[in-house]
Amino acid sequence: MTSVNTVELAKALVRKPSVTPADAGAMDVLQAALEGLGFRCRRLRFGEIENLYARRGDRSPNFCFAGHTDVVPVGDATAWREQPFGAQVVDGVLHGRGVVDMKGAVAAFVAATSQVVAEGEPPGSISLLITGDEEGPGHDGTRRVVELLQAEGERIDHCLVGEPTSSAQLGDMIKVGRRGSLNAVIMVEGVQGHVAYPDRAANPVPVLVELLHRLGARQLDQGYPEFQPSNLEVTDLEVGNPTHNVIPARAKARLNIRFNPTWKGADLIAWIEAEAAKVAEGFRGSVAVDARATGEAFYTALGPFTDLIAAAVRQAVGRTPELSTSGGTSDARFIRDLCPVIEFGLVGRTMHMVDERAPVAELQALEQIYAGILRLYFERFCAR
Template identity: 65%
Template sequence: MTTAVTIAPPIVPIDAVELTRELIRRNSVTPADGGAMDVVQRALEGLGFACRRMKFGEIENLYARRGLQGPNLCFAGHTDVVPVGDEGAWSVGPFEAALKDGILIGRGAVDMKSAIAAFIDATAQTLAAGEPRGSISLLITGDEEGIAVDGTKAVVAALQAEGEGIDHCVVGEPTSSATMGDMIKIGRRGSINATITVEGRQGHVAYPQRAANPVPVLIRYLAAVQDKVLDQGYQGFQPSNLEVTTVDVGNAATNVIPAQATARVNIRFNPGHTGASLAQWLTEEGEKAGAGFAGKVTVKTHISGEAFLTAPGDFTEVVAGAVKAETGVEPDLSTTGGTSDARFIRALCPVVEFGLVGTTMHAVDERAPVSEIRTLTAVYKRLIADYFAKFG
């Protein structure tokens, strides 16, 4: 009697640099996809991943998983990129993915197509050596650089509703500051935007009694919120800061009191605040500034993310240990910088961020040394092995 034996197909090798180049050649300026998600899906299906395209609005997203058992280690990233700016200022075409003297140049080389490719390469090497004691998944979006409504935020909500279990996540943002491996992000400050609109009554500057000038009201408001010291910092976080980002009146005349004045402010806040508490404060300041004014003050707020922290522990030690082992650098555990999709993923599981040196992200001639892409691949490979040795 002969027993049939099922032989798993061989793991298709992945080269992180060539995969990054293939991704860069896809013009995926938010919200366009340009075929980038297809590239990722083909690579993952070649490694035996079950891939789900999760499209929300016009945004392409992908959730891929290999394995059914826990723990589930997830990698998150984005294929979308920012606009190239002045294309004539680039030394090469921003979507050519040119290699010059060991440097890969192109939009997304740093932020963050290389990290996606490096993790897929690391996963391929891991699987070629045997199955991990758990699952590996990837959550890839095309909406990180945009308004971030139909991307990771929507995917996380859908996965939560389905009861999908993700135990820990690594986001591939370019977190290294000056040297490869010098920084890991374990938290981020929150962000809230506010638009302040003061509606008055237009009139002649020589007859102010016949008008209601909105500009002094707006000035009082901005002075009040700018002068307030929000805090002195929070454990592991820098102080919160409020910045005025624009003031607009649109008055071309010198002898006319305008009818309306607007401004926008942004607050980056630590866990000493919530978005709701800051929104309430900004609204109350609007009421104070408009007291006695023969017009209207409106404050509209939008909370794009709350502050969060992944407390140092076993997971952060695994990530930091992999970084040090492959780079020789002891990474700082940091909460500095802007926002990322980690702010949404933390609703599912503990999350940290690690990737390339980010000095050229969003810049003309965005570039990454091939050697650093190889090092990032090695870090991710060791991270996967150490993670399942610890938690599997």
């Protein structure tokens, strides 16, 4: 059985330019490392997206590490101090696109597992659910894999997603929940005409402005236990009218709502559609809403699982993590349908930025935390 080095595996993964939706060989690197540890690997391709589900062992409980090998674009490559996909270590820091979000954590998953299995056969199973579509639309990645595993009756008992949740120091924060996210496009179609003859036209702009005012004026909630209040943000307005003397034919807006468990996405969509119908009354045009909830809010209740993760962090780095529900969405929103899920990983300050990087010592410490999680998990959950 091979031994896995977190930093060397992270380098090998970073050197694969797997910008969504490209895989660029990243899954091949990961699969080879896992098969060397006795994992049974399944490559699950949906559309143009490569996914991988790997499992070692047949017994319960099944602890799953989940993450992604796809990365965001590098932007201006000439602005980087080191080559974005060069995976160079400079002054004890590993540079490269995706090292923080989240190839470093994926490498630490594998290295931590190699530690634990070298100590003896675990009394349960270890699995990895890795996608190439987390940074993209999310249609053919974790969501599709979860649906397949559910259909096949595969049981995952608990899951840790390796998102870069730490804020200032490794281990200062884990995520025990996330707000949901809803995207909406509102299109108001009117009748174009001359501004001097408004009776011959139907101006879509005042209708759209009125609808956005109605939506924005409502305080959605006061918050929810452990969650921030829900918030609606208008992210784009588009009319495209270059002249002063023409009433435009259409106006469009985009908005996003981040919502806590007070709401379900369908309820918010119904509210937006109802408000759109009100402003459309008497308007000689149409108001259309195209809305989709990309993830529901979820929360993993505090208890033995969250205690275990916090204990492993304290053992490895001497830090008690804050249990948070802040931040954006992640693929945990799909995994929640399988089992309790928590997110924990590297310090996220440079994710998605030019010169994304992580200290080697931090990557090694993350491996120790993940190994500690596995040891405590099988100690506490297999004794039940």
